[in-house]
Amino acid sequence: MADAARDLRTAADDLERARERVETVGETQLRRCREAYRELLDLLDRYEGRATGSGDFKAFTEFQGAVATLAEDLDEDLPERETFEAVDDYLQQRRLSEADFETARRKLEPVGDLVGRLDEWERAREDYADARRAARRRLDELDERVAELERLRRLGDADLDAPVDRLREPVGAYDDAVREAFREFRSDAPARELLALVERTEAFPLVEFTPPPDDLLAYVRDHEAGTEPVPTLLEYADYSASKLAHYVDDAAALQRAVATRRTYLRNLDAEPLTVGWPPPPADHLPWLAREYRRVVASFADETVVARLRDVRALADREDYERLRESAVARAELTDEEHERLASGAVERDLRAAREERSAIEDALAAHDPL
Structure with a gap:
């Protein structure tokens, strides 16, 4: 060198x-x-x-x-x-x-x-x-x-022998709960409502959803098919034009807006709202929880928000950084x-x-x- x-x-x-x-x-x-x-x-x-x-x-x-x-x-x-x-x-x-x-x-x-x-x-x-x-x-x-x-x-x-489960259990409980709540929301809510929620997260820098494509967002806002949930739209996107004409008022518009965005819709999940493991530093966790709560509360019930509060409270533990360092060391240090x-x-x-x-x-x- x-x-x-x-x-x-x-x-x-x-x-x-x-x-x-x-x-x-x-x-x-x-x-x-x-x-x-x-x-x-x-x-x-x-x-x-x-x-x-x-x-x-x-x-x-x-x-x-x-x-x-x-x-x-x-x-x-x-x-x-x-x-x-x-x-x-x-x-x-x-x-x-x-x-x-x-x-x-x-x-x-x-x-x-x-x-x-x-x-x-x-x-x-x-x-x-x-x-x-x-x-x-x-x-x-x-x-x-x-x-x-x-x-x-x-x-x-x-x-390395620190009791990291004191952090892992509340973090894991919240992450599992928010994933399940988002799966239910994605399965049941109108696509226009789901994508509107994702679009609003652009106001929260720590919530790292990929913004909805403009043409897809416009379609679900302006067409009746936007009241259907995302799984239904994905199913429609696989129909032939003649079959699709029985379900939507403008088959060509759905093909243009939805069929070309299959990957985006299929990959849409709750990962941008999870804390993950190892958790972030103590000075970052409260800000993360604050932004997550603003989003999570709009589609999940109070039990999920309560689990997020439990995660937020971890940052106030005197031993948080010691436990986190142990978790990071176990997760990241190679042989x-x-x-x-x-x-x-x-x-x-x-x-x-x-x-x-x-x-x-x-x-x-x-x-x-x-």
């Missing part, structure tokens, strides 16, 4: 060296020199095929004139100005060959090496920015890693995780992750963004 802190420090050092090499000459001076260097290379490339030998005399004179003008226009203090002038002098011959163009390029190599400092600096800036981004990404990964290892360590400290906890591997990994995270934070603090 890459060492993000080391890579960032290395990139910072490379950037500083590159910056110093540029400042030794001067950034502005180097940029002017690079512009002239590139312009002269471009002239060599464009005219090499036309200004050589005894070919295009016009191109030959144009080329020599352009090179002379470039050399004459150079600032007196331009780095490597003498090299440009030397190349100009060399190219002012009565006849030029391809070898002369290659010689001119070789004579320009010192200029290329000098202006290469700018390229080196620009690459170093990009590498440094990349290294900072990589360090930030690694820091996010380590935050998640540390949180997971701390969770494992916490679960490893849980009392491998038990072994890693027992061997000390989790503690070692946690220490290493924290040290790496600290090193990256120090490196980011020590080296400013561009």
Whole structure:
């Protein structure tokens, strides 16, 4: 695995060296020199095929004139100005060959090496920015890693012999009761009433029903078939068009709205209203129970609501978190995780992750963004 802190420090050092090499000459001076260097290379490339030998005399004179003008226009203090002038002098011959163009390029190599400092600096800036981004990404990964290892360590400290049935029994009793109540409601209530209830749960963020599709909701609201329960509508959806015409006023509308939504209707159950096992943390359970009660009370009898109150009361137990941690540990810790906890591997990994995270934070603090 890459060492993000080391890579960032290395990139910072490379950037500083590159910056110093540029400042030794001067950034502005180097940029002017690079512009002239590139312009002269471009002239060599464009005219090499036309200004050589005894070919295009016009191109030959144009080329020599352009090179002379470039050399004459150079600032007196331009780095490597003498090299440009030397190349100009060399190219002012009565006849030029391809070898002369290659010689001119070789004579320009010192200029290329000098202006290469700018390229080196620009690459170093990009590498440094990349290294900072990589360090930030690694820091996010380590935050998640540390949180997971701390969770494992916490679960490893849980009392696996704690009497979790004190929580399991009321939670299980409520979950079973609400499932049965919802099954009855789904079987007997008009589909428009059931789907209206599901639609209203969008006001309760902790009740995670999938909202009814708009076309299905519109159909059960606007057609007489919406007074039938969901199982009946699903049965209708399997009828042929001719048979369906005996049961509904618009067979095609039912096919469009219901037949295409079979999966949604078949999967509609009480799971979004169950607490589940292991139960949520104590500070979350009261909010969950509060939203569940607003929904459950609209279709279930008082015994189901009473069981939900029993679940809500669990959060007030002094031993709730201890019992819950035991339940979570039993439910979530794998055999491998038990072994890693027992061997000390989790503690070692946690220490290493924290040290790496600290090193990256120090490196980011020590080296400013561009």
